[in-house]
Amino acid sequence: MLKRKIFSIIMLCVAVPAVVFAGYFLAKGKQYYLVSLLVIFLSIFPFFYSLERKKLQTRELVITASVTAIAVASRAAFFYLPNIKPMCAVLVISAVVFGAEFGFVCGAISMLLSNFIYGQGMWTPFQMLAMGLTVFVITLIIRAFKIKNRFVAGIVSGIICTLLYGVIVDLCSVFMMVSDFNLKSILAVYSSGVPFNIMHGAATALIVAFFMPSITEKLQRIKIKYGIFNEKNQHSS
């Protein structure tokens, strides 16, 4: 447990800046996209590594797969509202119950999965990191401040979803499209994504605010009934 944590921290604190600096000096600041890809892989890797090392119960693995699939499929529940993507909200609600690391892994895998359905692209790694990190951060905040009020939780997740997810995903288009990094050209790319990000954040906020209590109750029941994702007895399979 401790070894795993130390490994993750070393990975994030040493390897990521090292790659950024090496990329900056070797490519003389020209290969932003490739360097950012390396950074993304390095920051996603510790989470997947800990998933392998944890020796999860079979039940926990299948629940992870199930929540991931629900997040991807839930888009079909709002089929008549094409702009509403409930993925982030579903993941946040389940991550608050099952744990932040669970949220990161589910977020990253569900983005990868939905891209296998809608088409992979150079945005896939960015989306994986963005969704994982967004869910991770929101869960940490909700758990740290013990937010029980569903509307507060909704507003918090809506704001973080808009900002964090939007910024990371649009970074991909910035790196691909802009050669001269001045404020105007970066803003030009970002502003084209603003409506989508606001829609995404608003949908997340609405769904979290409406359905957090009822879905949390269901997940909590499963968690207690089958004794899964219990932080205390992680190793007793």
Next chain:
Amino acid sequence: MEAGFKGYHPVPNLIYFLSIVIFSLLFKHPLTLAVCFAASICYYIKLCGRQAVKNFFCVLLPMLVVVLLINGIFAHYGTTPIFTLPSGNKMTFEAIVYGFVLGLSAVTVMMWFFCYNEVVTADKFMFVFGKFLPAAALVFSMALRFVPLYKNRLYIIAEAQRGIGKDYKSGTLLERIKNGGKIMSILITWSLENAVEISDSMRARGYGLKGRKAYGKFKWSGKDFVAVFVIILIDILLIFGCIFKSVHCVYNPYIVINPKADFGKTYFVNQLNLTLNPTSFFGIITLIAFTVLCFLPLIIELKEDIKWNRLKSKI
């Protein structure tokens, strides 16, 4: 059995797409760009046919124009002004050319990804990553099967809800969100309970016991070995090409194509501050290697087509 490059083992498929995407992002020389663009569009059309042409004109061409405009209007570098915009910003020759280069490489990479979607299916992806990350691969493959299952269940739940008067198709926005969330909530109850049953059944059949192996559909054969060997050989050549900058171009502050050389003739275009240096011997080798890498899947497809036609004519 799939034909052509699709029928190869997942390892050469993935190595190929990894190296082609990285090198088409690394090389910004006009010749490599042209070759890579031609190869990607040919392969894309070979794989997807009419859909590819439609996608190219409706999605990729507008993207190229947008990148060109963003760089032309907002970039401040370059020494050769062509004309001044109403905002007072000078549109430079260098910025426009580099915008075109960036746009073209973005479009090319997009097309390689479209080809990737056709060639590397989810089971191939799983086969490779299941070796390194077995737990994550299991989660991924189970989720892959659950998605269509749950979509089907969502439809069943939605129809049942419609039957009791909670129509998901009509009503105000808020009502529809509420109904959608209700459907989702029912799905969660149904599916999580079910997931636990699935895991118990897996345990009962011995999941997680020692000495159990995963079933792999793909067999390693001689042609896969040759393909991996060729791709890695070319990769090594191209990495040397990158390190020694044999096909290197500078677009800022003025355009210099190929590094400075002691031999051959150097051309200048004074109005545009454009310098054209001769290509070195190693530069030519790098270019040829890159061309082979780009056209590798097409060569494989063509070879099999010729073989097929010859066999057909024999009958």
